[in-house]
Amino acid sequence: MCGIVAACFKKGDVVPTLVEGLRCLEYRGYDSAGLAVLASGLPVRKAKGRVQDLAALLEEDPVPHSSVGIAHTRWATHGVPSKVNSHPHRSGSVVLVHNGILENFEELKESFLEGGTEFVSETDSEVWASLLDHELTKIRAEAPLDSLGVMKALNRAMAKAKGSFGLAILVEDLPGRIFFARHESPLVLGISDKGHYVASDVQAVLKETHDFIYLLEGNCGWIDDSSYQVFDRDLHPIEAKVEHLDWDAESVGKSGYDHFMLKEIEEQGIVLANTLSSTTSSKDRILPDFQVSEDTLRSFDRIVIVACGTALHAGRLGRFILEEAAGIPVDVDFASEFRYRNPLVGERDLILAISQSGETADTLGAVKVAREKGATAVAICNVRGSSLCRLVADTILTQCGPEIGVASTKAFTAQVLAIHLFAMRVGMARRQMGEEELLRRLNVLRASRTAIETLLSSEVRSHIAEVAKKYAYKSVYFFLGRGPDYPIAMEGALKLKEISYLHAEGYPAGEMKHGPLALVSEDMVVVALAGQGETYDKVLGNMQEVKTRGAKLVVLTNTEKKEAIELADDVILVPRTDPLVAPLLHVIPLQYLAYYVALERGCEIDKPRNLAKSVTVE
Numbered sequence: 001m002c003g004i005v006a007a008c009f010k011k012g013d014v015v016p017t018l019v020e021g022l023r024c025l026e027y028r029g030y031d032s033a034g035l036a037v038l039a040s041g042l043p044v045r046k047a048k049g050r051v052q053d054l055a056a057l058l059e060e061d062p063v064p065h066s067s068v069g070i071a072h073t074r075w076a077t078h079g080v081p082s083k084v085n086s087h088p089h090r091s092g093s094v095v096l097v098h099n100g101i102l103e104n105f106e107e108l109k110e111s112f113l114e115g116g117t118e119f120v121s122e123t124d125s126e127v128w129a130s131l132l133d134h135e136l137t138k139i140r141a142e143a144p145l146d147s148l149g150v151m152k153a154l155n156r157a158m159a160k161a162k163g164s165f166g167l168a169i170l171v172e173d174l175p176g177r178i179f180f181a182r183h184e185s186p187l188v189l190g191i192s193d194k195g196h197y198v199a200s201d202v203q204a205v206l207k208e209t210h211d212f213i214y215l216l217e218g219n220c221g222w223i224d225d226s227s228y229q230v231f232d233r234d235l236h237p238i239e240a241k242v243e244h245l246d247w248d249a250e251s252v253g254k255s256g257y258d259h260f261m262l263k264e265i266e267e268q269g270i271v272l273a274n275t276l277s278s279t280t281s282s283k284d285r286i287l288p289d290f291q292v293s294e295d296t297l298r299s300f301d302r303i304v305i306v307a308c309g310t311a312l313h314a315g316r317l318g319r320f321i322l323e324e325a326a327g328i329p330v331d332v333d334f335a336s337e338f339r340y341r342n343p344l345v346g347e348r349d350l351i352l353a354i355s356q357s358g359e360t361a362d363t364l365g366a367v368k369v370a371r372e373k374g375a376t377a378v379a380i381c382n383v384r385g386s387s388l389c390r391l392v393a394d395t396i397l398t399q400c401g402p403e404i405g406v407a408s409t410k411a412f413t414a415q416v417l418a419i420h421l422f423a424m425r426v427g428m429a430r431r432q433m434g435e436e437e438l439l440r441r442l443n444v445l446r447a448s449r450t451a452i453e454t455l456l457s458s459e460v461r462s463h464i465a466e467v468a469k470k471y472a473y474k475s476v477y478f479f480l481g482r483g484p485d486y487p488i489a490m491e492g493a494l495k496l497k498e499i500s501y502l503h504a505e506g507y508p509a510g511e512m513k514h515g516p517l518a519l520v521s522e523d524m525v526v527v528a529l530a531g532q533g534e535t536y537d538k539v540l541g542n543m544q545e546v547k548t549r550g551a552k553l554v555v556l557t558n559t560e561k562k563e564a565i566e567l568a569d570d571v572i573l574v575p576r577t578d579p580l581v582a583p584l585l586h587v588i589p590l591q592y593l594a595y596y597v598a599l600e601r602g603c604e605i606d607k608p609r610n611l612a613k614s615v616t617v618e
């Protein structure tokens with residue numbers, strides 16, 4: 001949460017790049033934004049609200065022309081969203097932007113207050129600026145300040161700071177350089193002929209460069225317009241590896257769509273094709289680059305999936321896929337719960353962490369706990385070089401390109417596909433599946449693109465938009481599914497609640513009679529997943545239970561299911577497919593439904609209130 005972008009150019013004005021970088025990072029936080037440039041007195045501009053509010057302020061009250069600057073978009077943790085609490089923060093000669101949480105800020109603030117320091121904001125980040133300024137003052141007393149002196153001060157401050165941080169810093173008496181540090185908050189360096197960049201993620205500067213250094217835990221250093229230096233946590237200089245990223249710069253734009261979410265929903269056919277082609281060889285070898293050996297994959301007694309939110313729902317569906325294909329017991333847990341219950345895991349467990357961003361603090365924490373207990377961890381992740389990728393034995397990289405809408409859509413599809421491939425790999429290793437079955441499954445996955453494209457057609461879309469309009473002002477939604485459709489029901493409910501602010505629950509259809517049936521009234525919409533599969537008859541019974549009690553019934557089914565169609569107030573038809581991929585297809589109409597309900601209600605679809613995309617705090 002919070003986005004940082006900073007740049008040092010050889011020439012030219014840095015402000016347009018900073019503002020554009022903030023726009024690309026706005027999904028990380030959007031309650032206020034600010035920047036500072038290298039000019040006399042290190043001028044700062046801040047605005048409560050969106051990046052566009054900062055841009056408007058800069059038109060009215062521009063900063064002096066400068067080719068060096070730091071900028072920030074905020075997702076409030078300490079202190080309300082306001083101009084004064086927004087970044088950059090200043091203390092003495094230090095102006096900085098911070099992503100993360102300074103956990104011991106109260107204690108530090110207390111001691112600085114006693115020493116006479118004054119604070120203007122309620123934030124922990126201002127205390128970070130003060131902490132660094134105090135360390136710089138001590139260094140200045142030892143010798144004239146140079147860049148190495150700043151590194152020493154930063155290193156001392158890092159040792160005193162508890163919590164997570166990504167920092168970009170200007171120091172008034174050392175112009176021309178931006179200093180940086182990271183611990184448990186992502187930070188990358190961008191390298192180009194024009195100059196150098198520091199950013200929370202690559203998206204911020206993808207229009208400027210495709211060459212990146214993914215900083216490691218405890219790294220710190222500086223950039224200037226023609227060089228950069230990275231140090232480890234013991235202040236030893238390190239040779240950081242520059243990696244070329246082939247993401248298309250266009251992918252961080254909306255390509256004519258009104259919202260990123262809609263664009264990302266409609267990219268799911270391509271995501272499927274890309275993920276499959278990048279994870280199978282020309283000879284149909286599955287995950288040819290995956291480094292964990294067949295022997296190792298055979299050696300586990302259990303797989304434990306840890307993830308959050310949408311990725312967790314992919315994991316819940318993944319449990320069905322893995323148990324069926326690989327014949328291995330699978331447990332699935334909220335990453336945020338797993339780490340706090342002294343989980344019984346050990347050497348015979350394989351941890352599968354799923355995360356779009358690879359920076360979710362809860363997921364990283366769960367993996368760390370499992371590894372400390374001797375488990376092997378692997379990941380499914382969309383961001384090469386992310387903290388999660390570094391933590392695990394190997395990663396299956398999904399091929400979504402950047403996902404920018406806060407509500408995750410295409411990442412879910414890619415995660416489920418990656419689980420299928422992983423399940424096939426584990427199934428082969430454990431001799432639960434032969435070559436012929438593997439090829440059959442691969443063909444089913446490939447062929448599902450046609451069904452996905454059907455669901456993404458304008459006819460389906462406009463029909464769902466009509467249904468959404470009809471029910472947009474009902475107050476409660478229940479999404480019902482059974483078996484592998486239950487995680488899809490949960491995902492449908494999550495999508496709706498996060499972008500339309502309606503109360504929505506995903507429930508196993510058979511559980512309604514054990515309590516929630518008492519809630520059913522005419523103000524409730526029940527979305528029932530009644531596709532193919534052995535539970536169809538049971539779901540039909542559950543649909544009758546809610547219908548007779550007055551709920552409005554929207555049913556996802558296929559043309560053959562006449563009874564379901566007759567019972568429904570509204571029907572969303574899905575193509576009949578192999579059961580292997582049916583649940584995956586069902587998610588697409590639910591994503592559209594959430595989108596159109598939110599649109600009808602006038603909600604901010606790509607930036608829902610109180611949320612941010614990359615949840616780097618616990």
Ligand code: F6R
Pocket residue numbers: 308309310311312354355356357358359360363406407408409494495498613614615
């Ligand atoms: C929901 C959503 C979140 C994320 C969750 C995990 O639409 O986006 O629930 O799925 O915060 O994020 P990652 O996958 O980045 O670990």
